[in-house]
Amino acid sequence: MSQANSIITDLFYLPPIEYFVAIIDFEEIQVDQKERYQKQTFRNRAQVLLANKVDILSVPVIGSNKKQLYWDVKIDYGQKWKNVHLRGIQSAYGKAPFFEYLYPYFDEVFDKNLTFLFEMNLELLTVCLKLLKMKIRLNVESKTEFATESVDIRGIIHPRQGFSQRDIMTPCFYPQMFGLDFVPNISIIDLLFCMGPDSKEVLLQSKKNR
Secondary structure, three states, rough: OOOOEEEEOOOOOEHHHHHHHHHHOOOOOEEEEOOEOOOOOOOOOEEEEEOOOOOOOEEEEEEHHHEEEEHOOOOOOOHHHHHHHHHHHHHHHHOOOOOHHHHHHHHHHHHHHOHHHHHHHHHHHHHHHHHHOOEEEEEEEEEOOOOOOEOOOOOOOOOOOHHHHHHEOOOOOOOOOOOOOOOOOOEEHHHHHHHHHHHHHHHHHHHHOO
């Protein structure tokens, strides 16, 4: 295990598998309540595997800018994104081995129609940690400086750069729903719906320096 027991991370929407590989050895996740919102990141988008392609599910937000706190960014329910996302997830994973058992946990969060993106992502992350049986404390911090002994991976996991350019994970194959070629590092829901209780073991096997 890492000498540090806490890790400072970005807060993503249905995060990629790499995120969970990065946090798996830690006892605590710290999320910065005071950070500025950043566009074109995993904060409001997730990748899922459909029959013909990898699709991006994007949550629209209202009037975000670089000066706005992530905490204050509102979800735009004027756009029918939720129906698109739920249909997309059901289309992609409706026949996956663990879909019927695990999907209600996510549907319960979506059903709340939460106002703020930060709040929704926090609840979805909590669900993911529970289903992965990862006993990690999740703390939202409002301070500008974190403990120096914490590992800080903010800004490292980004959709513009492939995971192979980082030193976090080596993909571990697991059976996916579509295609002959394995697609690594898409949303954690791909792993959960396909592998269920074995998902955590896949994450452990994906650690680059295990």
